[in-house]
Amino acid sequence: MTHSEFTGEAMKAFREANTFGQEEFALWLNEQIGRKYDRNRISRWENGNESIPANVKLFLLDKASIAPRGTSIPAPVLIRTDGDKARAATKLAVVNQKGGVGKTTCTVNLGYLLASKGLRVLVVDADAQANATAYLGADGYALDQEERTLYHVILKDKPTADSIIRVCDGLFGLLPSSLRLSQADAELAADPNSNLLLREKLNEVEGEYDIIIIDCPPNLGHVTINALNCSDYVLVPVQTEPMAALGIPMLHDTLSKVKRRVNPKVEILGILPTMFAASHSVDQVVLGQIKELWGDRARIFTPIPSSTLYPQSSYAGQPTLMGEPKAAGAGSYHEVSDALIALMNEQRQGAANV
């Protein structure tokens, strides 16, 4: 469905399929996009007495994937063009200097979801803990012995393509990591020209991919800065626990510097609250704080609930959504992946119109 086809009737179908009354729908919409619409306004849009504002249409089209079966709003599909091979892949850094907030879990599940939606995906494990590598069933130690890891690519100038392996039944690519990457920060610090190394090395393969997702380590060191310097978008997973939101200002500050000095195109895709327990009042308070403090600067995605399925599947060596496509939080992952596809389509349409 296109923007112009999104009529009052389609909006009503979306609302009803999500079991919202008009009042509830207005409250939800206002919370999501920071407006003050009331139920009368919703009613006027639905019966065609007033046109739906463009921002509301765009937002609801983008939400399509969380609409249950039976609604007529399809999820966005990546626009393919003849120029795909020559196009630089879109790069997404998954960043938060706080540890254990869900970066790796987001990276592998998003990678899987985007690949299952038909995108050519490369996941880059940029963390010496090599969790994404293990999560995707690869053996970081063996790959290190073969000198086929991110460390060897960026610091020994090994060809990038030689280190990429196919994972998840060949669905997408992984540039793996190993403990050796822990040497990288010191080595990168010693070389003043090293902050664009990752960009340079990904450049070698990026015509092969639509999207490259970089799983960053829990710090704002040189490897993370390399990731920010080459990315189009940044996704910030934030655990909804009391201390978690405190790290966002420092990250925002770092990102502002990167944007000013090296990479003006980088944008925040959004903040993704993780491990959310709706029944815990403290989680609700933290989520409220995140929305209040950051809602006008970044999109706040629907929180991913806390679920034991996530640690279980990391142990099993495959993305949760691969074995459990309807796991709690699947809707949030669809929301993030569809937002990304919508932005990639905008870029592609913009480039086509130049």
Ligand SMILES: Nc1ncnc2c1ncn2[C@@H]1O[C@H](COP(=O)(O)OP(=O)(O)OP(=O)(O)O)[C@@H](O)[C@H]1O
């Ligand atoms: N929605 C969730 N519900 C419950 N547990 C989760 C959820 N998401 C992730 N986890 C678990 O939380 C732990 C930390 O997640 P993850 O490794 O993705 O975080 P991280 O930010 O990448 O950590 P690090 O900073 O160490 O790299 C893991 O054990 C993971 O399985």
Ligand SMILES: [Mg+2]
């Ligand atoms: Mg991690």
